Amino acid sequence: MGPGGLGVEGWGGGRWGTCHAEGVKDIVDRACEAALYAQDDAALDTGASLLAADPARWSGAAAELVARGETYVRQAWERGWRPADVLRLVRRDLDERHARITADLIAAEARGYARLPERWTDAEVWWKQDGRYGDQLAQREKADRFTLATAVLEVFRLLIRLPSIEPVGPLPGDPADLGEHAHIEPRMLGRIRALLAKAEATTYPEEAEALSAKAQELMARHTVDEALLTAGGGGPARTPGACRIGVEPPYEEAKAVLLDAVATANRCRAVWNSGFFFSTVVGFESDLEAVELLYTSLLVQGTAAMTRAEAAQRSGGRKRTKTFRQSFLLAYASRLGHRLAETAEHAASETPAHLPALVARDVAVTSRAEEMFPRTTTTRLRGATDHAGWEDGTAAADRAHMAGRRHPLPG
Incomplete structure (x- = not known):
């Protein structure tokens, strides 16, 4: 048997x-x-x-x-x-x-x-x-x-x-899983992980910003290189895949917003399933790796920043509240969404000759996402009702931004 x-x-x-x-x-x-x-x-x-x-x-x-x-x-x-x-x-x-x-x-x-x-x-x-x-x-x-x-x-x-839910890949023993997958090159992956680990460990916001920005730069560079290699016929034709990333309580709405921002910046698409506490991210394999790494790191950085902000609030005589944490993380996720989008635009504009290859990659990912999820709905988020939490979350996002450019976004 x-x-x-x-x-x-x-x-x-x-x-x-x-x-x-x-x-x-x-x-x-x-x-x-x-x-x-x-x-x-x-x-x-x-x-x-x-x-x-x-x-x-x-x-x-x-x-x-x-x-x-x-x-x-x-x-x-x-x-x-x-x-x-x-x-x-x-x-x-x-x-x-x-x-x-x-x-x-x-x-x-x-x-x-x-x-x-x-x-x-x-x-x-x-x-x-x-x-x-x-x-x-x-x-x-x-x-x-x-x-x-x-x-x-x-x-x-x-x-x-x-x-039954949407499948995101082959099953064990499936002959369809015999092809090779394009991962981030091991040496570069090691550098990215090391940079993000240092960003999570430091207590200096400026250092975390610089380390995270460098990690995102390496991720973007790898995406461009892979797109050009495929477009030029120097590598095998690849199709987008998918993975699931946990988006768990508490404050799962803010976490889903953050994951969506990270996915979009790395030329992926994210669809949130609130009932089962995960988002399905669609994209090319190396980009999916980048999304997992960056989302996890930014979530760690955001949680640490929220803890420090709460301590400052308590030292000023205010009790820690759920509304403060909810507002903080929503602001953090919203602000990072703008900053990550700015980063993606800036990276693409630096090499305009590469745009056709990147656009072809985007079209393939969008097509695959629409095939997997032909019917999606929008979700109305619970509002951020704590002004101090929103302000502190916005400031934390500014410190953790991924852009190569250093100026803050308009309020």
Whole structure:
């Protein structure tokens, strides 16, 4: 059988006979039937009790649950989900123990493939064999069989109820994932990461500005070089791809605005899914890498700046408020959107001969985004009601701007 399949030996080194094996499978069948298709906790308790009642059958039941879990996560992939999306939802609706179990199931399903798609998972199978997973899981979680069986069934409930969403890439084992992807050159990627790490670590706004601006300059330069190489026939023809980036509470609206600004500046398109806490970003592979790096860094810088601004507010006698933080991050995201757009225009205007190649790249990305999302809606953001938060957020964005030019935008 396949990597996640169960032979008699997988349930305990061959000591269970065929009849016993069938008995374990029947127990798991009845537990899943009882627990997965009902809403109430009583049904969940019934299913968990069936799985945990007999210590002698726990190893076999746990191994069968791993196999069931592999099936359920594969069904999630076929409905458009990716490992990071599922884990994000599990953490939102359940807790970290459930997330660890989900990561185990993802790792178990992934071990059957020689190659995984871009940005898939780094989870690994840590248990010796599926027949020992139940006991080793109990040791890791320091929990009893009933608690663990309940957690696994809760994960299953979530997995089987996932709706279909827009796919953003090939599935594991898909022949379409055999082509090479154009990434940012490793040496340049290392320089960009180092610059952004220093920008996040420094407490001097001017230094953070200079470091972030240099990182954006390297990203823009790579985009131009790649566009010219493709347009001149010096490289293989490539098509835009897509990835998902988490946009999680609190203040997810402001974060979505910031991500959209970063994506647009790097010749990508972002579509926010507020219900599932992510944005889908469409673009060429190296640009997607740039968006992930820059968005993460600017979010870290903005959060740190907000913390410092709050401290200053408190020292002046004002209590920290949610409206201050919401207004701060909205202003930060809005201001950076203007500055990043200015940066993109400035970079393009420096090399007018390269504009046709860049325009062709933009057209391809827009076409791909419209193909993936033929119907989108606009969202009315909650207003920024705290004047001090808006002013401080605007100032923080000015300090963190990516433009090569140093003058501030008009108010």
